[in-house]
Amino acid sequence: METIMEATNFEPIQLVVETLDHRGHVLHRDRITLDESKPSFSIGRSIRADVMLDDPHVAALHAQVTVTHNEVHVTDLGSQNGITVAGKHLHAASNVLLPDNCLAIGRSRLRIRLPHETLAPELADRAELGRITPQMAPRIAAVGLIVCMAFIIYSVWLEAPRDPLLPMVVGLLSSLLVVGVWKAVWSLITRVMQNEWRWLSHAAVFLGVMAGLYALDAVLEVVWFSLGLPLAEWRELILMVLAGMLVMYGHLAITASIRPATAALVAVLLPLLVAVPATWMSERSHSKDVNFIAEPDPMFPAALRLRASSSLDDFFAQAAKLKDASDQRRKALQDDDGEDGASEEE
Amino acid sequence: MRCQLFKLRFKLSLNSVLWRRLCLGMALSLLISTVAQAKPAVVVPVTQEPLSDSALDVLARSRPSIVQIRGFFGKNSAQAFHGTGFAVAPGGVFLTNYHVVAEQVMFPEKYRLEYRTPEGKTGLITVLAIDVRHDLAVVRAEGFAPPPLTLTNTIPVKGARAYSIGFPLDVGLTITEGVANGRVEDSFDARIHYSGALNGGMSGGPALNSSGQVFGINVAGYRFEQLVSFLVPAEHAKALLQRAQQQPLSLKDAKGEVVNQLRAHATELLGAFQGPLATQQTSGFILPGKLSSFVDCNASGDPSPNQPVQTEAIQCAAKAGLYVQEGLYSGDMTYQHFILTTETLDSLRFTKRLQKIAAASGRHGSKKHVGPLTCKNSNVKLQGFDANLLICTRSYRKLEGLYDFTVRVVSLDNAKRGFASHLDMNGVDFDAGMRFVRRYVETMQWKP
Numbered sequence: 016m017e018t019i020m021e022a023t024n025f026e027p028i029q030l031v032v033e034t035l036d037h038r039g040h041v042l043h044r045d046r047i048t049l050d051e052s053k054p055s056f057s058i059g060r061s062i063r064a065d066v067m068l069d070d071p072h073v074a075a076l077h078a079q080v081t082v083t084h085n086e087v088h089v090t091d092l093g094s095q096n097g098i099t100v101a102g103k104h105l106h107a108a109s110n111v112l113l114p115d116n117c118l119a120i121g122r123s124r125l126r127i128r129l130p131h132e133t134l135a136p137e138l139a140d141r142a143e144l145g146r147i148t149p150q151m152a153p154r155i156a157a158v159g160l161i162v163c164m165a166f167i168i169y170s171v172w173l174e175a176p177r178d179p180l181l182p183m184v185v186g187l188l189s190s191l192l193v194v195g196v197w198k199a200v201w202s203l204i205t206r207v208m209q210n211e212w213r214w215l216s217h218a219a220v221f222l223g224v225m226a227g228l229y230a231l232d233a234v235l236e237v238v239w240f241s242l243g244l245p246l247a248e249w250r251e252l253i254l255m256v257l258a259g260m261l262v263m264y265g266h267l268a269i270t271a272s273i274r275p276a277t278a279a280l281v282a283v284l285l286p287l288l289v290a291v292p293a294t295w296m297s298e299r300s301h302s303k304d305v306n307f308i309a310e311p312d313p314m315f316p317a318a319l320r321l322r323a324s325s326s327l328d329d330f331f332a333q334a335a336k337l338k339d340a341s342d343q344r345r346k347a348l349q350d351d352d353g354e355d356g357a358s359e360e361e
Numbered sequence: 362m363r364c365q366l367f368k369l370r371f372k373l374s375l376n377s378v379l380w381r382r383l384c385l386g387m388a389l390s391l392l393i394s395t396v397a398q399a400k401p402a403v404v405v406p407v408t409q410e411p412l413s414d415s416a417l418d419v420l421a422r423s424r425p426s427i428v429q430i431r432g433f434f435g436k437n438s439a440q441a442f443h444g445t446g447f448a449v450a451p452g453g454v455f456l457t458n459y460h461v462v463a464e465q466v467m468f469p470e471k472y473r474l475e476y477r478t479p480e481g482k483t484g485l486i487t488v489l490a491i492d493v494r495h496d497l498a499v500v501r502a503e504g505f506a507p508p509p510l511t512l513t514n515t516i517p518v519k520g521a522r523a524y525s526i527g528f529p530l531d532v533g534l535t536i537t538e539g540v541a542n543g544r545v546e547d548s549f550d551a552r553i554h555y556s557g558a559l560n561g562g563m564s565g566g567p568a569l570n571s572s573g574q575v576f577g578i579n580v581a582g583y584r585f586e587q588l589v590s591f592l593v594p595a596e597h598a599k600a601l602l603q604r605a606q607q608q609p610l611s612l613k614d615a616k617g618e619v620v621n622q623l624r625a626h627a628t629e630l631l632g633a634f635q636g637p638l639a640t641q642q643t644s645g646f647i648l649p650g651k652l653s654s655f656v657d658c659n660a661s662g663d664p665s666p667n668q669p670v671q672t673e674a675i676q677c678a679a680k681a682g683l684y685v686q687e688g689l690y691s692g693d694m695t696y697q698h699f700i701l702t703t704e705t706l707d708s709l710r711f712t713k714r715l716q717k718i719a720a721a722s723g724r725h726g727s728k729k730h731v732g733p734l735t736c737k738n739s740n741v742k743l744q745g746f747d748a749n750l751l752i753c754t755r756s757y758r759k760l761e762g763l764y765d766f767t768v769r770v771v772s773l774d775n776a777k778r779g780f781a782s783h784l785d786m787n788g789v790d791f792d793a794g795m796r797f798v799r800r801y802v803e804t805m806q807w808k809p
Binding site: 302305307315316317318320324325330331333334352 | 709712720724725728733735736737743747749751752753755756767771774776791799802803
């Protein structure tokens with residue numbers, strides 16, 4: 016037969032077998048040398064195959080490939096699923112020429128590259144509009160951030176508010192939030208496209224921590240009511256921040272490959288970065304809202320009360336201090352707003 | 362319903378551009394509709410009752426003594442607000458409403474006051490005395506001293522003819538004819554009920570009897586009702602006139618004067634509730650009831666039987682609010698009780714419902730006038746039951762020494778019945794206010 020006859024004067028030949036993914040990107044390459052002692056190579060799942068494929072739809076030894084005069088031929092070694100050549104599905108193919116040196120076996124695609132292949136000419140590297148090199152990216156981002164922040168501050172300054180700090184912080188934070196959400200959406204899309212969604216793990220982290228938060232909050236509410244503790248507006252805030260830290264740590268450390276120390280640092284800092292300015296903003300707006308009354312703690316059936324109520328004498332002795340406290344808060348507002356009072360928020 | 366009507370009460374001088382446009386629009390549309398109706402061949406003759414001879418006589422006699430009072434912001438020649446005034450003493454001494462001159466009293470450097478006679482003569486006005494409590498002011502007109510009108514303490518009998526003169530909606534000197542209906546019954550403020558038209562701009566004008574004597578001063582009306590108008594009895598004007606002549610007001614002390622008058626008003630209001638507070642019993646709870654004859658109370662409930670929680674609401678108002686300045690009514694007191702009972706709901710959800718109703722009341726106020734609320738909240742022992750008591754106070758900015766109170770009481774003990782009570786007081790002395798809050802709370806009792 017022809018193959019055997021030619022094998023007698025066989026020139027050694029170096030070739031590369033590329034395994035491709037469904038988009039045509041190379042997953043890995045195998046370098047193979049064919050010579051007189053080894054005139055062909057085999058493809059299959061077995062470790063005895065020269066090109067090993069991790070594909071359940073491929074037989075242990077699926078096909079045999081020979082190369083003569085820069086032409087590649089393939090022979091099916093009796094597989095169940097057959098092979099695909101130039102879009103045609105073949106069963107029991109024998110010595111079939113591969114016109115484009117490409118071959119599909121099972122769900123894998125292979126390309127055989129020979130030393131004499133014709134390559135497309137090298138592409139000239141011209142800077143393209145819209146393409147950002149890794150060196151440029153941080154600089155553009157930093158400049159963009161500074162310019163955006165400057166515009167927000169400028170637009171607040173232009174309005175000449177009596178208290179410019181609050182609208183500036185609100186503007187900066189809300190724009191940072193928009194940037195964060197924008198980035199998060201793109202990160203999510205990237206992860207989903209790379210099949211790295213891990214949504215069950217994320218759901219486990221989030222729902223687990225939320226359940227804990229609800230349970231702890233409910234217990235604390237009952238404890239507060241039972242013991243008749245004074246209203247603590249910071250209680251829920253602290254719980255929320257703690258839950259935020261736990262969720263953040265869970266998302267970072269458990270589901271992504273990141274060092275625990277780094278994850279912990281980010282998990283602590285990020286919720287604080289959100290909570291501190293948000294609390295500052297709400298405190299500030301409350302101190303200017305003359306109609307604001309803090310929402311009291313939830314009440315429960317009387318059977319849960321452990322601490323006796325105070326007498327009216329004690330209560331009104333304490334309430335007498337409201338006079339000075341009211342005067343102080345009024346003066347603080349006056350110092351903040353000017354003598355005549357600001358009307359812009361009315 | 363009466364309580365709601367009072368919220369619609371308007372002051373006659375504060376004649377915003379919007380209100381005027383609204384009125385003009387309504388008048389125009391009325392005109393258009395009558396024109397359209399006149400087109401058909403059948404013309405119904407409209408018999409217009411001419412003013413009585415006495416009205417012509419009253420107008421002729423008092424006309425020279427009545428001026429329009431106009432307020433201007435800054436150096437503007439376009440007016441900011443306007444009302445009416447009339448001469449009450451020789452030497453250009455005029456009477457008007459406090460609310461006509463209030464902005465100038467509060468911001469003397471921002472506003473100026475001028476008079477304008479029906480003939481078009483104008484000049485400056487200075488405030489000599491104010492009575493916030495009765496909404497009166499005595500002013501002096503520069504270079505204009507017409508013969509004064511005569512004041513009388515005698516209030517015409519119910520049904521007697523009466524006349525009111527002023528400059529409604531800036532359309533020129535106008536006389537309206539109506540019926541005097543005596544003093545308003547059950548009112549904390551002394552008011553005469555006048556069944557005649559009073560419109561914005563007539564504030565401070567005289568209300569006269571058939572012999573041309575001034576028995577009242579135009580002060581307020583209901584905007585969406587028909588010819589229910591109010592006058593301040595002239596007796597209060599006499600006292601103020603005396604004060605104006607003996608001790609004219611200096612604008613420097615004007616704010617202190619307003620504070621003193623508001624404080625006196627609050628003391629008088631709280632003093633009206635001497636002795637044990639009147640109570641009423643609902644579902645086992647004894648709560649403060651109609652505290653005085655002038656306090657308006659109305660009770661309501663949801664009559665449908667299938668609600669998981671039955672609610673009865675009792676809402677009371679002293680209707681003692683005074684106009685202090687633009688956007689600031691003070692001196693009023695309101696309180697509400699919501700009594701809840703349930704047959705079907707467990708105590709956990711019933712308590713939740715009760716707390717929701719307790720939180721439902723909102724406080725109104727502008728930071729132009731008051732500071733933020735400061736609160737004290739705790740569980741206290743009351744008579745026969747425990748309750749959660751919240752007291753919040755805030756102090757006035759320009760009117761130093763006055764405080765607003767907001768009080769919430771929510772019963773704690775009963776699983777099947779409970780109540781939430783709100784008390785709001787405006788512009789009172791702190792200690793007097795706190796004493797009243799304590800009496801209010803101490804009155805509450807659980808007596809199944």
